[in-house]
C-alpha cells in the first residue's frame with residue numbers, strides 16, 4: 660500500500676444563511692409586524708484523529724473538503740436549517756498547517772481528538788430581531804457571514820516511542836520483525852524498506868508495550884535529500900528515544916558519525932534525544948567492537964536478530980530510556 664505522509668487540501672466552511680424580511684399576514688391581525696426568520700449557521704470543517712488510519716492516502720486524490728451552507732431564514736419567524744459539518748478522519752500524528760502562512764493549526768496526538776479547522780459562518784438575523792419599541796416595522800435583515808476558507812498542508816509524523824535508524828542493510832527491518840509482530844520486507848540489498856514501518860514491542864513488565872518505527876534509507880547527504888532519508892527524517896521528530904543500528908565492519912565509528920551528522924543537519928534537537936547504539940549481526944563477528952562506544956560513554960549493546968542474542972536486554976534498555984522521557988515534539992515541519 661502506498662504510504663502518503665504529506666498532502667494539500669482546500670477546505671471551505673459553509674456560509675451562513677441570510678436573515679429575511681417578512682411580515683406576519685394573518686386574518687384579523689392587521690399590521691402584524693415583522694416575521695422574518697434568521698438564517699442557519701454554515702457547517703464547519705472538522706478533522707478527527709483515527710487510530711485506524713495509517714497514512715494520508717485517502718487525501719491523495721481528494722483535493723477539497725467543503726461543509727454545507729446554512730439555509731436562508733423563512734417567513735413566520737422560522738430559522739433556516741443549519742448546514743451540515745464536513746467531518747473527515749486523519750491518522751494520529753497528523754499536523755495541519757495553513758499553506759499560505761505555515762501556521763500550525765492543529766496537532767493530532769490522540770484517537771478521537773477533533774478540531775474545527777474552518778468555522779462555519781453565522782446565519783444573519785431576520786427582521787424580527789430588529790423590532791423595538793421605536794421601530795415597529797424594520798424592513799431590513801442581515802446577510803449570513805461567509806464560512807472560513809483555507810488551503811491546508813497535512814503532514815503526518817508517525818507517533819512512535821523509539822526510532823530505529825541506521826544505514827541501509829544494517830538489519831533494522833529484521834530486528835523489527837523479530838521483536839514485534841510487524842512483517843516488513845527484508846533483503847540483502849540496500850533500500851529494501853521504502854516506507855517507515857511501525858511495530859509494537861512488549862515491554863519488560865506485563866501489560867506494557869512501546870512502539871518502534873523503522874525509518875528507512877538514511878545515508879550520507881540524507882538531510883539534503885539524497886536517498887530516501889530526507890523524506891522520512893521528519894518521522895523521527897516525534898520519537899522519544901533513538902535506537903541506532905550499526906552492522907559490523909572496520910569503519911563502524913565513521914558510519915556512526917555520518918548518521919549523527921545527518922540528524923544534526925536535519926534538526927539538532929534529534930541529537931539531544933537519548934540514544935542506544937545496537938551493534939547488529941553479532942552472530943557473524945570475530946571480535947567485539949563495543950568498546951569504541953563504551954570508551955566515549957555512549958550506551959551500546961551487541962545484538963543478533965538471527966540468534967536472538969541480547970534482544971531481551973535491548974527491550975529492557977530501551978524501556979529504561981523511555982521511562983526517563985516524556986513525549987517530545989520537535990517543531991520543524
Ligand SMILES: Nc1nc2c(ncn2[C@@H]2O[C@H](COP(=O)(O)OP(=O)(O)OP(=O)(O)O)[C@@H](O)[C@H]2O)c(=O)[nH]1
Pocket residue numbers: 826827828829830831832833834844845846847848849850851852853875876939940941942943962963964965966
Ligand atoms: N547474520 C545476520 N544477518 C542479519 C541479521 N539481521 C539482518 N541480517 C541480514 O541483513 C540483511 C539486511 O537486513 P534488513 O533487515 O533488510 O536491513 P535494513 O536495515 O532494514 O535495510 P534497508 O531496508 O535496506 O534499509 C538481510 O539479508 C538480513 O537477513 C543478523 O542478526 N544476523
Ligand SMILES: [Mg+2]
Pocket residue numbers: 831832833843844845851852873875
Ligand atoms: Mg529495511
